[in-house]
């Protein structure tokens with residue numbers, strides 16, 4: 535069975551790609567990430583190629599150990615530096631018409647009222663093309679320290695995220711009725727006071743009483759995504775996410791996570807098929823297999839074991855270089871930072887147990903998000919078909935190994951093969967991001983989503 539894949543592009547406002555210090559490659563233009571034209575040029579190109587969305591990851595954190603920045607992070611641009619992606623959304627929106635735009639915001643950094651207002655404004659500016667990737671935050675150790683706070687325990691962060699998102703949903707779905715905006719100049723009614731409501735929320739962590747001060751946007755609630763597959767992360771996804779970003783890696787582990795989140799969603803009374811799973815992956819392609827492999831080898835010369843350890847410490851707080859390289863991490867290893875990147879290697883949910891040395895090599899070769907497809911377009915398309923069949927995922931979040939080389943190869947070589955096979959179409963579904971994911975006509979949050987219960 536062929537299904538139309540959802541294809542997004544993964545970006546940080548950062549100079550390196552997903553593995554090692556790729557900023558050092560002579561052709562790398564991501565070092566221009568602080569030039570606005572860098573983004574507008576890329577975005578136009580992504581839209582012309584028909585990618586469903588451009589995703590900006592984000593975090594205030596950076597790699598640290600023992601409350602000290604890791605020097606390798608600064609020297610070789612590993613998960614550092616990182617600009618604020620929300621400010622690029624307007625610029626990208628101004629030069630595109632169909633491309634979806636997803637920006638991460640952590641529920642640990644800003645209050646829900648601020649996020650609700652900013653995303654409502656941007657969903658209007660983008661004419662309904664905006665998504666929120668809801669995270670409790672990678673790099674939480676350094677992020678908490680930056681804000682002068684103690685590290686909040688992992689599961690508490692997800693309790694806070696639930697409380698946070700409920701306020702945002704109440705503001706988006708409950709404050710303005712969809713037809714509240716009248717714009718009747720002669721009748722002197724800008725908006726109908728009977729259709730604009732103050733919301734209230736008294737939660738354990740956040741409270742709110744009042745109005746969303748932005749009129750409704752085409753999606754009203756921006757499309758909601760989530761990333762993070764710890765047990766609590768999966769519950770959160772099953773309840774609130776419409777799209778889930780999963781790390782690549784072992785097929786059995788990905789398949790188990792997809793099935794687990796779909797089952798949890800059904801238990802919460804949601805349609806499990808409505809949640810779309812998008813897997814982080816890199817594609818290194820060329821007209822021949824030898825050329826593709828040579829490209830990969832070239833990129834690997836820019837990715838050191840030290841870089842891999844720095845990235846792993848960023849996600850988990852664990853110092854793999856200080857551990858026995860031949861021993862496994864051990865089932866039951868817990869971190870107060872990102873648990874998904876521990877569980878992937880300790881036998882949880884269908885994963886194979888790996889030694890510390892193997893984890894480092896995996897991170898060195900593939901970066902945090904796992905799967906790397908290497909080969910001719912036809913070879914990769916065959917592998918992609920098998921991968922989708924085995925995992926029940928819905929698409930890929932394509933990670934750069936080199937900008938713009940990654941995109942040249944994707945657009946010129948791989949997409950035409952995907953189109954030939956019906957794996958993707960250059961035509962956009964509908965005009966909003968929700969429609970790109972869920973089909974034409976589905977502009978608003980589904981009725982079985984908990985946010986729908988907040989409608990007046």
Ligand SMILES: Cc1cc2nc3c(=O)[nH]c(=O)nc-3n(C[C@H](O)[C@H](O)[C@H](O)COP(=O)(O)O)c2cc1C
Nearest residue numbers: 591592638671672761762763764767780781873874
């Ligand atoms: C494809 C993908 C994209 C992600 N993007 C972000 C991001 O932009 N910001 C962030 O803090 N975490 C991001 N994460 C999640 C973190 O890796 C981490 O798992 C999460 O923040 C902590 O939750 P956990 O304990 O459930 O893993 C992403 C994960 C994946 C798989």
